[in-house]
Amino acid sequence: MKTPRFFLGVILLFWGWQVGLLWLGLGLAVVLESARWAKTRFELQASDFNKFVDISTVLLAFTILAALTTDAKKANLILLRWLPLIFFPIIGVQEFSAKGRMDVKSFFFATRKKTEMRFYETKEIDVSYIYAFVCLMSSAYANAKGSFYYFCVVLFFVWGLWQFRSRRGPLAAWITCILIVALTGYHGQNLARQAGRTLSRWIMSHYAYTMDPFKTYTALGEIGDLKFSDRIVLRASFEDYAPGKTYLLHSATYNRFASSNWFAKYGFERVEGKKDGGFWQVNPPRENPLKMTQYFRLQKGRAVLSLPPGVIDISEMKAGDCEKNAVQVVRIEDGPSLIKAVVSYTGASTYDALPGTDDYSVPVKEKPVFEAAAKNLGLEDKSEEEILKTVHGFFLTQFAYSLELKGKGKAGTPLENFLFHTKAGHCEFFATATVLLLRQAGIPARYATGFIAHEYSRLEGGLIVRLRDAHAWAKVFVNGQWRNFDTTPPSFLNIDEEQIPTSFLEDLFSFFGFKLSRLRHETGAKLVETYGLWLMLPLGLMLLLRLRRSGQIKRIKDRDRPGRKKKGRARATGFYRIEEILSEKGGPRRPHETYASWLKRISRQWDNPALMEQLFQALDQHNQWRFGRPEQREDLKRKLEENLMALSEKLLARP
Amino acid sequence: MEKTDLLFAHELFMRLSANIETVIKGQKENIRYILAGFAGGGHILLEDNPGTGKTTLAKALAKSMDARFKRIQFTPDLLPSDILGVSIFDPAKKEFKLHKGPVFTHILLADEINRASPRTQSALLEAMAEGQVSIDGNLLNLEDLFFVIATQNPIESRGTYPLPEAQMDRFAMQLELGYVTRETEALILSEQSLAHPIHSVLPCVSLEEGLKLRRLVGEVFVSKELKEYIVALVTATREKPGVLLGASPRASIALMKTAQALALFDKTDFVGPDHIQEIAVRVMAHRLILDPRLKFSGVSARTLVEEILTSIPVPV
Structure with missing residues (x-):
């Protein structure tokens, strides 16, 4: 269920144009559409998708907070305006992932943790149409009077639905259906708006506190x-x-x-x-x-x-x-x-x-x-x-x-x-x-x-x-x-x-609401915005801690940036240094391999049993230092360092 | 742990291993695992086709130890009381007297365990998990050293019942012997031309030594990181799509204990990541229940656990 070519791009441009963020819209459109031409795709796990959904969630939270602190009355409008940017990480990761779809589970914390999820229950969806819809909704922020916006929305719907039209009936029937829906929609929303206005007036007349001097x-x-x-x-x-x-x-x-x-x-x-x-x-x-x-x-x-x-x-x-x-x-x-x-x-x-x-x-x-x-x-x-x-x-x-x-x-x-x-x-x-x-x-x-x-x-x-x-x-x-x-x-x-x-x-x-409004009116909005940023700080910290506790941040480090971590450890002992040297010489260790099985694997290509024996001896010491009783660690560390210095020099000398 | 203890454990392992190898040829690895299971305090299930030497292996282990050994031949008409024992009225003394069943022993060989109905098999659940049985409402403790080694044919064989999940979970590991090489098989033929070597197996380990080995296993050090690795492996089976029933916390315990035993056999007083990886499939695979659709698509519990092993980064 891929969207037609350029569909998302044009919708993003439309959004940028309508809400006055044309350059941003253009940038996002280029990024999304480039996914069609780029050959690179990322092999992502469910947990990686979760991270991107988390990013969007954090963005959403920040935007809500920022909107509330700058202009509480128009908070929903501000939020509406930025929706496409907030959800961009989700669509972006989907478009650039090898799978090209999102697992529904990623969107809910409750389902992420569910252990007894049956495999046929995994439901993967394409979020691109949903994203397109969000963009159209967000474009309504401009609140253009007249029917131009509605006309554009209908056009986008026609474009998006074109590939799903029934091939059995004549094309004219499909067009008629679309027209009927569009017209009913137009008059329906007019009616709904009037009804809403009447209802709200009726409710306000009962509940609102206003004083009439007459x-x-x-x-x-x-x-x-x-x-x-x-x-x-x-x-x-x-x-x-x-x-x-x-x-x-x-x-x-x-x-x-x-x-x-x-x-x-x-x-x-x-x-x-x-x-x-x-x-x-x-x-x-x-x-x-x-x-x-x-x-x-x-x-x-x-x-x-x-x-x-x-x-x-x-x-x-x-x-x-x-x-x-x-x-x-x-x-x-x-x-x-x-x-x-x-x-x-x-x-x-x-x-x-x-x-x-x-x-x-x-x-x-x-x-x-x-x-x-x-x-x-x-x-x-x-x-x-x-x-x-x-x-x-x-x-x-x-x-x-x-x-x-x-x-x-x-x-x-x-x-x-x-x-x-x-x-x-x-x-x-x-x-x-x-x-x-x-x-x-x-x-x-x-x-x-x-x-x-x-x-x-x-x-x-x-x-x-x-x-x-x-x-x-x-x-x-x-x-x-x-x-x-x-x-x-x-x-x-x-x-x-x-x-x-x-x-x-x-x-x-x-009282706090009053103080905040007073501050805003007496000192200008800027001060409040800075206060708002300060308010955001604890929230950001909390989210960071939560992510760290659930291990999501750590995992990025482990999996995607192994080099840095190894370097850090290399200074601590010596076997990580050996691993580095051997990896550079053409035998990188896979994350699930223990040192022993890795050495066994690469030793098949090498014909140097003496060196291998030395390596295994060093490995034994390393293992004892690493997994043995903590009491003996300091002692072992020194011994290990001495052994490994010589060994790594020997390894470096080899072609 | 003292150096002497390490040496003792290693020597005991070598002794037992050599003794069993006089009977069973070409199964060095599996003997190591069986002994690890025994030393870790678990029970072993041997599953393979008929004639691959399961019963012989089990008997060889039992005979190698100077301990009481009983055997139950599981048949479709076997009853729970045939395993646990039964109270019989003594007309002379005018009272009920308990005739203890074969479960009151040190080593119990449950041969062809899946030929009895699940009802009979469930008699073993309490004994295997808790080392005690309840008969007529009385709680009776089993021996300190109680070790069940069971054999079974694959459930696809005729005349077998699948073991209940609860029973499967009580086995620390399931081993498959497999066929030996041609040379080894030829050697087996020549050795058996006169008499079966099982008859000449003599006990080489005393009951006390067996108990001491088990105690030493508990003293082997497991670092926090490796404990976390074990838990990560086990919990991954629960989260894997297509698994209806993942491995239990009992699996985590069994995995740790058998890894501890393996470390002891290797003359180290700490568990390394290799020990865990070595035994993981044998400890976890038999506990999983896979979705039939996954099974039909060619995935077995073993391959699934192997896949998990390759997907989780190991601490080094």
Whole structure:
């Protein structure tokens, strides 16, 4: 099952051209195709094939590691690009071996060691077609838009399959078949791609964590348990941090509530900033701002920032674009995968837009519930401050925090159920109920989401914010100022921690990943590449040791480079020197021959019994030195050396 | 090892060898191997065509030693109890009395061993491997010097059963005598014209001397490299394609011990690579089971082991 002439060469050229390694492709192609003209073939054992497969394995491992350290996101692409080079040792050894085929056993460590392999089970395959396929696959790295690549692939398939076409039917039938397959393939892959895209979008919409500043889906009225992961989404360090202090980081604010979900209708405007300096003036400057630094990752190239109240400006943020809306939601687009932002903020006074009619409205559906609740609390004839105090006390004393979703229950709406029956829920319930209750009492309020930063990591020396720290709270407008108003019982942090387990190992990995990305972004990629090379060192050492232990490296020395070893030994004793001399005189020893049988064999041609007897005597001494009891070795060595010096001179003198 | 011990062992070997050679002509090499097998503590299987002198050789060895010698003629109707012994009720004493079988001896000649059924042959397994037999649930030890020399015709002969693999593995080596040269055969004719020389063989080695020889064999030094070489040879038979059953670790032990004995016969106190190569085929080949397809393609176990010998580099 040899490939047609020039097939592999042309495919390699195609690969080189597509992925931009034309010269490399040309070189590999020349090497492979030269196997057809070269007469030299190597007689290789199974173990030799194993070695070449090992080389490919090592190359593969190195490439994976190198790809992961240089650009983890594109690791698979980098790997794809270099596949033909990685597997070149395998195809190369096959093409230049006398057998011309590879034993399947070589590819698996498990089968290499299997002792009871029956001889008819040895399955030898020609890897050239497989290699050709790998090359074509790798050419896809170029990701050429349009159908040129597909057309080329079809052509290569036709070329490769030409010699296997059925000679029974007419040629036209074969061509038709190929055409049908090619067309089905083309449309099939289009369909598959669309299906994949739809599926991934569907999955992402369920699982991905992205924040939409225009609407947020709450879990109000659902059944089950809220499940958040303990993934770290943000790392923050505050100037004024003191142990035990918590911070609300605001991401988005919403003001319209309808059928259990919150919406916002504020348009975005661009924030002025110096792109290259990474400085963004979000609001007019003020004196004595507080400062905090945070690190986070972009999701699909964009992010809504989680910020402390009253942001003035953001510096050192390498984003492509930055926008904000009237309720101080800041979002950015484009940038490195890890973003650093140094935020200066007031901490108290905010820049949120003044209340509008939306901030007073309670949905018709919920109206009766909140009217009743407000009446119960007697909010109607209280001052603003009193109302806030009452509401805060109401939720704090009468309600419990729970991650359990109890559904709607028997009551009309989930909120009614929460307020009058279960009296337990998660932050979304507390925030929504607070907002609507305050609005009912005539205080403008909005629904804010974001994170609560409370967990100090000793490992990282800063606050870490996990996905499970996502939080929702109310914003109220009192005394001409918007301020945060969180009514969720403070015990919720403990409950979250108990119910959503954290894994130390995961945190550790996350930490190292973070450090690595930080290093890359702050110092440039080159440093990381060198670090990557250092990382490779232990792996290489390990592989080397493994090969050495299994004796594969040693065997190369023994079999293929006997000269060097003998020389090394010749200095140690003398009989190896004799062997060298005699070999040069035309009687090399075969590896399996003992000295005795070798001498017997070559002595037939020589007619010098006296010399032979001397040689055999020396051999006896040599054997005793070599295989005898170790105690006597030193003594013997000296004697042997003396004997052999004379003998080797005598041998050298002979023609 | 003392020089005197070396000389003693060598002299003992020469004595035995000469004594056997008075009966068996032209088998100097095989006598050396048989004695090596004996000294290494193994059992010997002689396989060849009828009339090549297997039984005579075995008898000559047995007679050369001043030790108890028993012979079992294996026939198709032989039973395990015919080998091991049987308990018989004694009406006078009203109790069972064990009549020990021929296995309770020093040298046991199992003649035509493959003419008995595998069932009978299996009676020998425990005795050959462990030097003990179990009869009626009682464990009985055999003599310190227990040596089985068996003869058989090739399994292609009529009226023979193939020996079980387990039994084959218990023989340290299998020897083939082969036909002697014309001159030697003529000499045999003239010697036997009056009487068979086997009748005039006298013991030349005492039981103690035999035991001492075996003890000395164990003292022969085997270097680590050569042990590794032995293991490489034996394991190669397991990895060779087409071999259904390779040589066992017992083969490694047998190969080492017989090589030690050969070294002793050569008056050296260490094993050399030549000793191992000399005996390798005879120790390993009979243990291998080849795939029938390989057999039909003309490969025999002997050629396979020879091939392995040429494929593994020897330490020099």
